[in-house]
Amino acid sequence: MRRAVSAFDWRLLVRRLPVGVAVGTTVFALVWVLFWAPSTNFGPAIHSPANFLITLLNGLTLAALMFIVASGFSLIFGLMRVVNMAHGSFLLLGGYIAYEVQQSMTNGGGLTVFSSQVNAWDWLVPAIVAAAAIGGIGLVTQQVFLRWNMGQDLRQALITIAISVIIADQVVAHFPLESSIEKGSAVNTSWPGAIDRLVNLHIAGVQYSVARLTMLGLGVAVGIALWLWLYRTKTGMVIRAGVDDRQMTSALGVNIQVTFAIAFVVGASLAALGGAVFTSYAGVNPTTDGQWLLNSLVVVIVGGLGSIFGTVAGALLYALVYNFSISYLPTTGGDCCGQYSPVLTFVLLALVLAFRPQGLFGRPA
Amino acid sequence: MSPFAWHPRPMSEKNLVELVIGVxxxxxxxxxxxxxVGYWVSFVLTQTFLIGIAAASLVxxxxxxxxxxxxxxxxxxISAFALGNMVTKGAVKGLHLGLDPWLAVVLAIAITTAIGLVFGAVASRSAGIYFLMITLTYAVIAFTFFGQVTQVSGFSGIAGIADRTPALVGDPVTQPNRLYYIALVTALxxxxAIRHVVRTPFGISLQGVRDDPVRMGSLGYNVALHRTLAFTFAAFIASLAGVLYGWWNGVIAPDNVGLGATVDLLIVAVxxxxxxxxxxWxxxxxxxxxxxxVRDVSVPVLGGSFNTVIGLIFLAIVIVSPSGLMGLWDRLWDAAGYREGSGPRAAAAAGTAGPQA
Amino acid sequence: MGRLRGRRWRILLPFAAMAIVAAAIAASSLAAHSASVIRLAIMSDCKGAFGGAYELDIGGAEAALAQYAHGKPVSSKKPSAGMTGITIAGHPVKIVGYGCGNDTVPVAISETKRLMEQLKADIMIGPLSGDEAVTIAHYAQKHPTKTFIIGTAGSQDPTLQIAPKNMFRYHGDGAQWNAGTGILAYKKLGWRKAAIIMDDYSFGWTSAAGLIADFCGAGGKIVKRVFPPLNTTDYAPYVQQLPAPSKVDGYFWVVGGTGTGPSLKAYESAYGKVDPKKFVGNLFFFFQSGFADVAPRLIGAYYGGFGNAPGLKTAGAKQYEATMKKWFGPAGFNVTDSFVYNYFNAAHALVIGLTKSGGALGASLNASLPRSIKAGYQVSNGGQVKLDSNRQAIADQYPQQIVKGPDGKPAAKIVGYVPGVDQSFGGFFKKTSPPPGRSQPPCVKHKFPWAGHIKAVQNGVITKKTIG
Structure with a gap:
């Protein structure tokens, strides 16, 4: 009996170990950042609340952009089980399209226009055009290349890889369209003048960018819109039913193919919307596609594939860990340690997956 | 039916043809x-052998x-980075420990296999698309690690690996034939080894785990352990390719393990x-x-560089034959047999040769 | 094959066809090598951060071959369409291929192998960027019978630490390009305390090294060094580590490639509009071949040059620009861009070297390649760019400023002339000293050879006025 009890205890310990480790790590990280943080850039939050707040806001606003992009990826995967490896290319092309439209609206002549010359329409119209155009490309991709081979996960992923290679090369070959600029150059668009300024938050004297706060608002708006769509409309209901059981849903007489097409268009459009935002926030260049494919993958992997709440959680975790580790790892000379933040971020993600292979909010495969 | 089971069972006609082609x-x-031609020896074929080894670990x-x-x-x-750090000496990047070339090879393989064991153990609970995802994070960890940790590499990578090869390998530049044969033999x-392993009791139960992990688990097989060991074995194979790559290329850099290179190997296998x-291979x-x-080819109307051409070729292969060139061969064979009406077996086989991924 | 019933042998036809094709390829690459033809390869990037510079690089090299070696461009709009009729010392020269790198080491090496081994080039002009040049320097060491003339790469190692005998560079490295600019920040902008943000790889470090050495040499202090990784999605947390604008006199901004725009945008969302007087950059601040999109917000800012001097009013500069326009005017690119200029000089040097060697290659060509060439933007030393004992250029440098051009668009203006900058900075960088890195070089006071000899440049004319 004694042996049996002790074996039982062991298993319990092993099973609870991940939770313990997670809680322990989180508590340690919080204590470190809030009260301790020796030889870091800013010291603990109690000494430098302004830097803590800025780091937090940087993390939240980045998470919002990541959510916009990754939610499209997650939607497509959740419903169709398509790992859309062309998602980053959709974002890249969307960014260049937004740039071209803003250029033609503001007569930029190949140079970034100043935000003071940009009004809200000069920003919104490019974003909408980009989203619509990429939605169209998404529709073609889905109808021509992915409709007839449903269920072949790997084959579909490979098809989208091939498409991403082609799109990436075509973008470098033809964009920017202005003849006076070298093809494949980096471009960026401007935020509207009204939001391209700093605002005093009246907390610890922090001045923060209205544009980044707008980005946060946009992310929240996209999240709410998606939630309303998925949970309060008939199409959304069908999509959720399709995520749960595709065959049963179509057996019930629902035209699942139309639903697939709609979801793919929305997913691709979200990539382009994210591209339009990113083009104002940082700018796009021919290496942007791989970078954002990776970001999307990481967010949905951590959050759990096909779950909108998972995508929120994944984006928050990824963006916050990234921001806080850069600022709050000790700096003890040229070779340590802030620059190891990317490594640390991905190690953390691997650990999350080791304990929860299906991601934080995903259901077991 | 395993396609490799030519012995001791009597050979099928197809096995025989494949054997003749292979030999x-x-x-x-x-x-x-x-x-x-020198370039075909030193570049095309040697590279084919070693990339094939890495791809074989994936297959x-x-x-x-x-x-x-x-x-x-x-x-x-990782294997090539380990080799580079241990074997090089003097004014190159990395640790340049200057170890004995053979010792460095053994250590590089051992380190990679050990890392494979850890990676495999962590990933063994995942399956399907989740396994794909967690292994992708490994790839990204490797890329950022070697890019950021300048003590062991940095973005320009480690050069001079080919200057310190074992005597058997010699100088890959002036004696490319040696490395050619070493890569060929290693590939063989x-x-x-893979053909042998899949027919051992371990290999058989691994295939059981592949087909029905739940049933294998309830039969008392340790599913996670099987997956972990398979992953470790594959890491060992990949480490051999890494050592060969280090000798062949002389340089290893983080972009060798970046997202692009990762996808390239998947493309090779597919x-x-x-x-x-x-x-x-x-x-x-x-x-x-x-x-x-296809460097100088470009597509009319679309424009763009050869990358568009490569993308289109790849797209065509995935669409036409999801099971790749080997699948195409299987289908051609079956189709040829069916046309000639050479028996019910061929006809049945042709019927099942539908697309599968 | 008795067991092969019916017509199953047909299955082997595709294999036979493949074998024939393979044999044909093999035979063709064996046959084509005629002894008297000199085989030249031009290596550049057609993908990645510098993909836009592909035609500029090739155009620069081919213009020199057209001007000095009877080459005829197939298309004056698209240099990569090819060139015929090149003859040097009675030998026909064939451009066997153009290398397409993507700013990564693996592609650089496989393209080099393709050009030098498959296409059997004897000489390479290229590559474009720093890490690529490091890799190719190692390759050159192992292939002593081939000759390599770097196109336009800014890393220090290829000619200081590695320095193979068959590798030549007729332009400065990233540190040289910034010589004098740190002194300008100290003297002209009055900076005493500055922070630096630099790309975390060899070109970023080398480029930063030039600014740090110069600024600290004049007496300035670097109070913080921040190094974001390449292709960072969000520069905000890195920018946040920089001291606030009220705490320092200014920032050295050494984030380039594709990061210049994003990092400056991150700065603006942290601290408000960029004040050009608080920013000194490297060549990426005004990069004619593509990144000019960040220039409007920086009008007034100083930055290190690229070895070129757009708008310099000397006979040499005018002649160079006219030559470029003559051959590739219709291509529409900026001929004063240093991508064009550096590849032009590399090819020009090659023509001189081959003429002197009578078309002989290898060691003979290496010995014949000129140890000084007349270059468009070179003024000191009688307009000759000299090579040092490592076959690395000692060349004039031109700190520049972004100004509003006549059409209202940003334009580059040369403000200073820094004569005869060598790679070692007068012995400051040594083969044995640690190469530029995150904390190298240290910030120390030091008198560099050009300190006190930097002349003001006004309207493209070098004046007698000393500015640093």
Whole structure:
């Protein structure tokens, strides 16, 4: 009996170990950042609340952009089980399209226009055009290349890889369209003048960018819109039913193919919307596609594939860990340690997956 | 039915034809350097052999373990980085420990295999698309690690690996034939090792785990352990490719394990065919040749560079034959047999040769 | 094959066809090598961060071959369409291929192998960027019978630490390009305390090294060094580590490639509009071949040059620009861009070297390659760019400023002339000293040879006025 009890205890310990480790790590990280943080850039939050707040806001606003992009990826995967490896290319092309439209609206002549010359329409119209155009490309991709081979996960992923290679090369070959600029150059668009300024938050004297706060608002708006769509409309209901059981849903007489097409268009459009935002926030260049494919993958992997709440959680975790580790790892000379933040971020993600292979909010495969 | 079961069972006609093709090809490759073109020996074929080895580790995991791994590029990179850090000396980047070349090889393989064991243990609870994802994070960890930790590499990578090869290998630049034969022999050994492993009790139960992990688990098999060991074995194979790559290229850099390179290896395996180990080398050959000989081609109307051409070729292969060139061969064979009406077996086989991924 | 019933042997036809094709390829690459033809390869990037510079690089090299070696461009709009009729010392020269790198080491090496081994080039002009040049320097070491003339790469190692005998560079490295600019920040902008943000790889470090050495040499202090990784998605947390604008006199901004725009945008969302007087950059601040999109917000800012001097009013500069326009005017690119200029000089040097060697290659060509060439933007030393004992250029440098051009668009203006900058900075960088890195070089006071000899440049004319 004694042996049996002790074996039982062991298993319990092993099973609870991940939770313990997670809680322990989180508590340690919080204590470190809030009260301790020796030889870091800013010291603990109690000494430098302004830097803590800025780091937090940087993390939240980045998470919002990541959510916009990754939610499209997650939607497509959740419903169709398509790992859309062309998602980053959709974002890249969307960014260049937004740039071209803003250029033609503001007569930029190949140079970034100043935000003071940009009004809200000069920003919104490019974003909408980009989203619509990429939605169209998404529709073609889905109808021509992915409709007839449903269920072949790997084959579909490979098809989208091939498409991403082609799109990436075509973008470098033809964009920017202005003849006076070298093809494949980096471009960026401007935020509207009204939001391209700093605002005093009246907390610890922090001045923060209205544009980044707008980005946060946009992310929240996209999240709410998606939630309303998925949970309060008939199409959304069908999509959720399709995520749960595709065959049963179509057996019930629902035209699942139309639903697939709609979801793919929305997913691709979200990539382009994210591209339009990113083009104002940082700018796009021919290496942007791989970078954002990776970001999307990481967010949905951590959050759990096909779950909108998972995508929120994944984006928050990824963006916050990234921001806080850069600022709050000790700096003890040229070779340590802030620059190891990317490594640390991905190690953390691997650990999350080791304990929860299906991601934080995903259901077991 | 295992396609490799030619012994002790009587050989099917197809096995015989494949055996004849294989032996002919091998004889051809064995004498090729004697009359072959230098570039084909030192660049195209040597590269085909070593990329094929890395791809074979992926095909092994996919075909027999049901695990599509994106970490194989990272693992072969880790092996080359380990070799580079240990073997080089003097004014190059990295640790330049200057160890004995053979000792460095053994350590590089051991380190990579050990890392494969850890990676495999962590990933073993995942399956399907989740396994693909977690192995992708391994690839990204390797890339950021070697890019950021300048003590062991940095973005310019480690050069001079080819200056410190064992005497047997010699200088790959002036004596490319040696490395050619070493890579060829290693590829053969890997091929037969995989064929052997899948027929051991471990290999058989691994295939059981692939087909029905729940049932295998309830039969008392340790599913996670099987997956972990398979992954470790694949890491060992990948490490061999890494050592060969280090000697062959002389330089290893973080971009060798970046997202692009990771996807490239998947493309190689898919072009060849994920169902059969032979496909790894066939895919590697096709990839190397396409990459080298379509440089000056561009597509009318679309424009763009050869990358568009490569994308289109790849798209065509995935659409036409999802099981790659080996799958195409299987289908051609069956189709040829069906036309000639050579018996019910061929007809039945043709019927089942539908697309599968 | 008795067991092969029916017409199953047909299955072997595709294999036979493949074998024939392979044999044909093999035979063709064996046959084509005629002894008297000199085989030249031009290596550049057609993908990645510098993909846009492909035609500029090739155009620069081919213009020199057209001007000095009877080459005829197939298309004056698209240099990469090819060139015929090149003849040097009676030998026909064939451009066997153009290398397409993507700013990564693996592609650089496989393209080099393709050009030098498959296409059997004897000489390479290229590559474009720093890490690529490091890799190719190692390759050159192992292939002593081939000759390599770097196109336009800014890393220090290829000619200081590695320095193979068959590798030549007729332009400065990243540190040289910034010589004098740190002194300007100290003297002209009055900076005493500055922070630096630099790309975390060899070109970023080398470029930063030039600014740090110069600024600290004059007496300035670097109070913080921040190094974001390449292709960072969000520069905000890195920018946040920089001291606030009220705490320092200014920032050295060494984030380039594709990061210049994003990092400056991150700065603006942290601290408000960029004040050009608080920013000194490297060549990426005004990069004619593509990144000019960040220039409007920086009008007034100083930055290190690229070895070129757009708008310099000397006979040499005018002649160079006219030559470029003559051959590739219709291509529409900026001929004063240093991508064009550096590849032009590399090819020009090659023509001189081959003429002197009578078309002989290898060691003979290496010995014949000129140890000084007349270059468009070179003024000191009688307009000759000299090579040092490592075959690395000693060349004039031109700190520049972004100004509003006549059409209202940003334009580059040369403000200073820094004569005869050598790679070692007068012995400051040594083969044995640690190469530029995150904390190298240290910030120390030091008198560099050009300190006190930097002349003001006004309207493209070098004046007698000393500015630093």
């Amino acid at each position: 002919t090809l091998l004889l051809f490759l064995a004498v090729f350097p004697v009359f072959g 092994f995991l996919t075909a027999y373990g049901g695990m599509v791994s994106l970490a194989q590029t990272a693992l072969y990179g 050994v890997v091929y037969f 072009i060849g065919g994920l169902g059969r180990v032979e496909g790894a 066939l895919g590697a050959f096709a990839f190397v040749v396409i990459n080298n000989y």
